[in-house]
Amino acid sequence: MLRTASMIMIAGLLAATATPSAAESRKKPAKPVPAPLIAQACSGCHGQLGQGLKGTPRLSGYEKDAFARVWSEFRDNQRPAATIMPRIARGYSDTEVAVLANYFSSIRR
Amino acid sequence: MSDISRRNFGKFAIAGLSTLAAPSILQAKSGARLVIIGGGFGGASAARFARTNFPHIDVTVIEPQLTFVTCPYGNLLLAGARTLSDITHPYGVLKRRGVIFIHDWADAIEPDKKLVKLRSGKTVAYDKLIVSPGIGIKWGALPGYDQAAAQIFPHAWVPERGEQVLLLRKQLEALPDGGVVGFAIPGNPFRCPPGPYERISLVANYLKKHKPRAKILALDAKDAFSKQGLFQDAWNELYPGLIEWIPGSKDGKVVSIDTKEKVFQTEFGTRHKIDVGNVIPPQSAAKIAIDAGLTNETGFVPVNPYTFEATKAKDIHVIGDANIAGPMPKSGFIANSTSKQAVASAIALLEGREAPKDPIYFNTCYSHVGDDYGISVVGVFRPSEKGFVETPNSGGVSPRGPLAEKKTQRKLEAQYADAWYASITKDAFG
Ligand SMILES: Cc1cc2nc3c(=O)[nH]c(=O)nc-3n(C[C@H](O)[C@H](O)[C@H](O)COP(=O)(O)OP(=O)(O)OC[C@H]3O[C@@H](n4cnc5c(N)ncnc54)[C@H](O)[C@@H]3O)c2cc1C
Numbered sequence: 001m002l003r004t005a006s007m008i009m010i011a012g013l014l015a016a017t018a019t020p021s022a023a024e025s026r027k028k029p030a031k032p033v034p035a036p037l038i039a040q041a042c043s044g045c046h047g048q049l050g051q052g053l054k055g056t057p058r059l060s061g062y063e064k065d066a067f068a069r070v071w072s073e074f075r076d077n078q079r080p081a082a083t084i085m086p087r088i089a090r091g092y093s094d095t096e097v098a099v100l101a102n103y104f105s106s107i108r109r
Numbered sequence: 110m111s112d113i114s115r116r117n118f119g120k121f122a123i124a125g126l127s128t129l130a131a132p133s134i135l136q137a138k139s140g141a142r143l144v145i146i147g148g149g150f151g152g153a154s155a156a157r158f159a160r161t162n163f164p165h166i167d168v169t170v171i172e173p174q175l176t177f178v179t180c181p182y183g184n185l186l187l188a189g190a191r192t193l194s195d196i197t198h199p200y201g202v203l204k205r206r207g208v209i210f211i212h213d214w215a216d217a218i219e220p221d222k223k224l225v226k227l228r229s230g231k232t233v234a235y236d237k238l239i240v241s242p243g244i245g246i247k248w249g250a251l252p253g254y255d256q257a258a259a260q261i262f263p264h265a266w267v268p269e270r271g272e273q274v275l276l277l278r279k280q281l282e283a284l285p286d287g288g289v290v291g292f293a294i295p296g297n298p299f300r301c302p303p304g305p306y307e308r309i310s311l312v313a314n315y316l317k318k319h320k321p322r323a324k325i326l327a328l329d330a331k332d333a334f335s336k337q338g339l340f341q342d343a344w345n346e347l348y349p350g351l352i353e354w355i356p357g358s359k360d361g362k363v364v365s366i367d368t369k370e371k372v373f374q375t376e377f378g379t380r381h382k383i384d385v386g387n388v389i390p391p392q393s394a395a396k397i398a399i400d401a402g403l404t405n406e407t408g409f410v411p412v413n414p415y416t417f418e419a420t421k422a423k424d425i426h427v428i429g430d431a432n433i434a435g436p437m438p439k440s441g442f443i444a445n446s447t448s449k450q451a452v453a454s455a456i457a458l459l460e461g462r463e464a465p466k467d468p469i470y471f472n473t474c475y476s477h478v479g480d481d482y483g484i485s486v487v488g489v490f491r492p493s494e495k496g497f498v499e500t501p502n503s504g505g506v507s508p509r510g511p512l513a514e515k516k517t518q519r520k521l522e523a524q525y526a527d528a529w530y531a532s533i534t535k536d537a538f539g
Contacts, residue, residue, distance in 0.1 A: 040158075040449050041471030044442055044533050045525065054528035055521070083507070083521045084473070084485055091469070091489025091503030 061109035067101035144235035148172030151241030151429030151444035153537040178271040188311040198538040218401040237455040241429040242395035253366035262386035291383035293363035302335035310478035394431035414492035416454035475526035483522030
């Protein structure tokens with residue numbers, strides 16, 4: 001149970017070659033860590049790897065173009081059912097949105 | 110299960126915004142010691158993030174408590190909607206992730222020798238120190254309010270083992286119907302700007318159901334507060350006539366506490382008789398930050414907004430409620446969000462690299478104000494040479510409006526607040 005959870009984290013954040021086990025990762029030096037720091041905040045509501053929980057939608061595996069489209073709809077208040085993302089979306093530049101879209105689309109569902 | 114596909118990896122690695130570390134350098138300096146004082150929102154988030162992303166670094170947390178009781182969601186305990194175990198988080202998962210815990214108090218820091226002295230007499234050496242000890246209560250700053258008085262009028266504003274929040278709950282249960290629940294609310298800055306008003310709302314929620322003739326008297330040193338319009342709309346709609354909020358300019362500032370007579374006395378001399386009282390006392394950074402000489406005249410710690418290194422000491426990075434980070438609030442989400450930049454910066458600097466560029470610090474504070482009724486405030490912040498800056502045109506509070514119109518929004522926000530709590534506590538302790 002715990003072991004699986006650790007492996008998910010490591011797989012998601014380290015994103016490199018083979019997935020090390022939790023125990024291995026403690027001994028071995030890190031692989032490159034490409035998860036953008038600006039995506040960290042999203043896990044405060046969407047779960048560690050954007051898997052979604054208790055009603056927040058899944059972000060992992062989100063198709064890149066759709067992500068950008070949804071984001072601009074949030075920014076422009078074109079999603080009337082949204083409770084909070086419009087206020088969040090307006091805080092990020094286009095470059096940052098592209099980085100977020102790249103990152104979340106690359107996480108396998 | 111979840112995994113990042115290797116095909117896409119290259120694409121986002123070149124995206125330019127700061128990702129984490131470079132592998133060759135990581136290999137060169139193995140076994141560096143990151144020591145963290147405090148295993149609360151800031152400290153636990155820092156430890157988990159460091160273990161997950163920099164597994165070559167030794168991570169040690171110094172924390173006296175064996176489990177962590179969150180202040181967030183403690184107000185729901187007052188309403189009877191959560192138990193102590195719902196808001197208690199063990200450190201077992203972090204320990205199994207390889208974080209070393211020393212359950213002791215840090216009593217002193219020697220920046221020159223890079224040592225932390227523990228209450229037990231032992232010392233712990235560090236290469237980089239993260240300090241996240243939260244707030245300290247300025248005992249005596251409000252005349253009549255000392256540790257003994259807190260057994261009569263609890264503050265329930267620091268986690269400890271949950272004793273204070275349980276005491277307040279017990280007192281509310283024992284309150285006679287028709288009694289007065291008093292709140293003494295301090296001036297800025299203090300931990301969790303919407304916290305007192307969420308607490309007022311949820312105590313009202315309890316009273317309305319169980320002591321319908323009881324009243325709340327909220328005495329505030331300030332004239333304005335976080336999410337004020339939204340809170341007051343909710344009070345009028347959900348708890349009409351139950352809550353009286355008195356701002357500082359109308360004699361709301363409590364200047365002394367009398368536990369014998371059970372009185373809160375305000376600035377212009379009014380003596381308010383209270384049956385159950387919650388005193389949210391004036392605050393500073395926790396004692397260890399003051400004793401280590403990290404604080405300035407405000408009682409909090411000035412830091413570099415890019416790295417969180419204390420202005421007054423090298424290699425000590427201070428996060429969470431102990432630092433000065435206005436206009437960012439003293440919140441669990443900010444402690445969590447900033448912990449990551451602080452850790453990534455501390456390790457980069459240790460290894461001779463630059464701190465990650467262009468960070469974003471993120472906050473959302475949800476508040477429950479009634480059953481199926483949640484509201485929120487969002488802030489997206491960035492560092493600058495002058496301090497922390499809120500990103501223009503972003504953030505802000507939930508839309509106002511009559512409950513009849515906003516019912517779905519309020520209900521969804523209550524549900525998303527629960528998602529936030531589950532998510533953020535997993536990100537820190539899981
Ligand atoms: C009623 C209430 C409701 C709140 N609701 C929310 C909310 O909904 N959302 C939100 O984001 N925030 C909320 N907050 C704010 C949140 O609790 C704090 O902002 C957060 O806990 C700050 O994290 P921290 O790491 O600075 O301090 P803490 O989380 O308080 O952690 C500090 C830790 O350091 C330890 N410590 C202290 N001194 C020493 C020492 N000398 N040696 C070793 N260890 C030490 C303590 O034991 C403690 O475990 C709320 C606060 C309150 C009071």
